[in-house]
Amino acid sequence: MRILFLFVGEKHHVFHALPIAGEMAARYPDLDIEIAIAGPENDALVRDVLNCFPGFTPTIRYLDLPGPADALHKWGVLRGQQRITRLIAALPYLRGFDAIVVPERTTTMIRHFLGSRTKLIFTPHGAGDRAITYDKRDRLFDFALVAGEKSERRMLELGTIRPGAYAVTGYVKMDFMQRLAAHRPxxxxxxxxxxxxxxxxxxxxxxxxxxxxxxxxxxxxxxxxxxxxxxxxxxxxxxxxxxxxxxxxxxxxxxxxxxxxxxxxxxxxxxxxxxxxxxxxxxxxxxxxxxxxxxxxxxxxxxxxxxxxxxxxxxxxxxxxxxxxxxxxxxxxxxxxxxxxxxxxxxxxxxxGGDPTGASARSADAILHFLEEKAKAGRKAASR
CATH class of the missing domain: 3.40.50.2000 (Glycogen Phosphorylase B;)
Known part of the structure; x- marks a missing residue:
């Protein structure tokens, strides 16, 4: 099974999703896990995470803008449009995965171009109270991770998540940061x-x-x-x-x-x-x-x-x-x-979701359980 952790948004998103990849690789060593990032500006944060998971050496790919789009971006013309431009240019690559895990919602714009094989999975990059946390685009994900019961209640009320298509797993970033805090001056x-x-x-x-x-x-x-x-x-x-x-x-x-x-x-x-x-x-x-x-x-x-x-x-x-x-x-x-x-x-x-310790591992387990259940359902349907 091929799983991609995709980062086309702000660099602070890295800490909200990449620790899940590290735990996933440790718990399920047979998986093929890759990382795709917008560019070198995310390198340092990616390395900070990978250094905490010895032995996890995934393929890392830059999703470069196409030549003309890159020039327009450097001139400031494409400001605010780089994400979707990168995603469209990378569609042949993205379609090769069984699942894509993302900590932002722009990726839902290409949802219908990925094909039925590729499941789109959302992990939140915050646990705030404001309504912006609850976005109707969340309905376009095949599966969503939810930080805690507060978000679960509001998202169910608003219909942005569906029973059976989400898991409450805790706050991934806080789980990961506990590993680093003890060594800071x-x-x-x-x-x-x-x-x-x-x-x-x-x-x-x-x-x-x-x-x-x-x-x-x-x-x-x-x-x-x-x-x-x-x-x-x-x-x-x-x-x-x-x-x-x-x-x-x-x-x-x-x-x-x-x-x-x-x-x-x-x-x-x-x-x-x-x-x-x-x-x-x-x-x-x-x-x-x-x-x-x-x-x-x-x-x-x-x-x-x-x-x-x-x-x-x-x-x-x-x-x-x-x-x-x-x-x-x-x-x-x-x-x-x-x-x-x-x-x-x-x-x-x-x-x-209470004590954040273990949120990354719970998230990895939840994603794999969802994908395995989908695979079983697909095999059962094919055998009829």
Whole structure:
């Protein structure tokens, strides 16, 4: 059986799916597993994963853009269209697999061109609360992995998954990151608590445009906390230096880290190393809550959030609506954390399926069970 793990989206998707391939190879050594990635920009993250699975040396293929399309992409003409262009160009290659595992939904656009042999399998790249997590394109997958019971309930209600065509397996990225966290040095060496500010990338939801620079200036003017500014990697994706350089210049050595583009934005370095979370609607809060800790949330758009399931994570800490309230809320966060700690554990368990340990192995088993059942059904139908 040939199985492809396909990565044509943002590089942070790698940690949400590739550990499944490593576990699959260890548990089912007779499988033919390959990896296809958009280009060399994903190499480092792919190697980070493969290094944790000794003996797993899969074929890795770049899905290059066709010549004219590559030129248009370099000129900025195809921005936003590279994924589907790569997929269409790679169709003869993709049709050669029994299953393709993907952590994004653009691949569903070629679903009907793959043929009945090739099963398309989805693994999520987050466990957030917002409605964007629940996408009607999920219906086009033959099989889906679901992080936790919260997502299972909402996806069944919305009809984006079907009974018998999914499995609740846990949060793969968090499972994998537990292997790496123990070897990381502290973010700062001054003994002060560290606050992680992690704004969302979408301007209609993010706190960055309204509060971002003012928050950095407020932390620069005090000496009680360190600050890490680590937005979702898409916030400044493709931003020119004239935009990013003045923000990066606001960093203060030994006190404020401003990271707008490094791999540490996606490998849980900051969510694992901080003491207090400051954010808006990013699902990164669930990665931070792998260990329950104080949270403060920013309502930058006057959202009417109580009782709205898209803002469930705002019930896990205090919510403020102005920069002036940020530091007082941070000062009170540790003392107020007992008010939220039990709920953090409850919501986290519901979101990622409890203890994430073993999520990659459970996902590998679920995928193989589904494929074997489909193969048996096919053989039975052929024998009639």
């Amino acid at each position: 502290p973010l700062f060496d001054n003994g002060r608590p560290t606050v992680l500010y992690a704004p969302h990338f979408r301007s209609s939801l993010s706190s960055w445009d309204r509060f971002g620079k003012a928050i950095i200036r407020a932390f620069a003017a005090q000496d009680r906390y360190n600050l890490v500014v680590a937005p979702h990697i898409r916030l400044f994706d493709h931003a020119p230096a004239r935009v990013t350089a003045p923000i990066e210049a606001m960093a203060v050595p030994g006190k404020i880290i401003v990271d707008l583009s490094s791999e540490r934005l996606v490998d849980m370095t900051y969510t694992a190393g901080a003491d207090i979370y400051l954010g808006d609607v990013s699902s990164q809060v669930y990665e931070f809550l792998n260990r329950p800790r104080p949270c403060v949330f920013l309502n930058a758009h006057d959202a009417d959030w109580p009782d709205n399931p898209d803002y469930l994570f705002w019930t896990l800490g205090d919510v403020v609506s102005s920069v002036a309230d940020v530091l007082p809320a941070i000062d009170a966060a540790a003392e107020r954390h007992p008010l939220y700690a039990a709920r953090q554990c409850q919501i986290l368990s519901d979101s990622i």
